């Protein structure tokens with residue numbers, strides 16, 4: 129386990145097994161159709177690539193980047209940093225997110241993407257912290273429900289660190305207090 133972590137919440141094996149099951153479910157639900165996966169950067173990268181590898185239907189991939197976080201704190205104001213390259217009108221769109229916490233990011237994305245008139249619009253999140261919700265969001269696919277803890281790994285960062293960990297872990301308070309940053 130990484131020295132800055134207090135505990136491993138979800139092991140690499142559990143992640144891989146759950147992602148396989150999610151990919152099978154999505155492939156079944158969208159059978160005979162092409163699904164456009166909209167990855168929410170940067171936290172989605174490992175989850176999306178593992179999910180994509182296991183999908184058994186036609187897929188299309190695009191990305192958005194939005195921001196509302198600074199360190200471990202949400203600012204509450206969501207902004208688009210990078211928009212889709214493709215037109216999603218008439219498409220079956222599945223948003224692929226690392227974690228839904230307050231729900232503000234997802235609510236913003238749903239509103240934003242639905243104005244582009246996709247054929248369908250659903251959410252697939254690896255992690256869900258339902259106890260932190262500030263606004264209701266209809267999530268179709270959830271990897272794991274987790275408690276109110278700040279987690280890192282498998283794409284999720286703290287100041288751009290820890291994304292490369294193959295598991296999901298909880299940071300030590302001391303690591304947060306240090307406010308370490310990557311690549312100075």
Ligand code: 5GP
Pocket residue numbers: 171196197202225226227228229230231232233234277278279280284285286
């Ligand atoms: P929300 O808008 O639902 O509060 O937060 C969504 C975004 O906040 C996620 O995409 C993620 O970037 C960030 N986030 C929320 N909780 C956590 C967490 O526990 N760990 C990390 N690394 N990011 C989080």
